[in-house]
Amino acid sequence: MKTTAASFSSPAAYIDTLVNLHFPEGARKLNQEEIVGLSFEFLDAGSESTALEWIMVNLAKHQDIQLKLFNEIKGVIMASSDGSVQAHASEIINEEDLKMMAYLRL
Structure with a gap:
């Protein structure tokens, strides 16, 4: 079986996934406020766990x-x-x- 580069899709960015997300009820999309809120939660949660991990590694070192x-x-x-x-x-x-x-x- 021959595969080409076109047969693989590149991973979507988080923001692209949010913009293209459809909800079943009324097939509505997220509005700008919802996208900003979800993006903030994503970034905030990631930075907190990263900071805690950095602290723990440095205390161990x-x-x-x-x-x-x-x-x-x-x-x-x-x-x-x-x-x-x-x-x-x-x-x-x-x-x-x-x-x-x-x-x-x-």
Whole structure:
């Protein structure tokens, strides 16, 4: 069987797929606002997971930094508001805790 370049279709771009999408009810297409919204969700979701992956890889590569962050986080969540050490640390890190993590903010 002979195949030619014309028999293969190139992958469509995400935006082209959205523009050409038809819904069964009334065979309507997406409007511009819907396309922009879906495109934003696609880009936003991808950047968040990429950023988290980048952070995790770099923490694994630089274990000295990982240890500093671990110790800072542990120290903040184990400390109470009066500066004494709590026997049971809170499992929730809140905004006030983040403000006390100077190394994390670097």
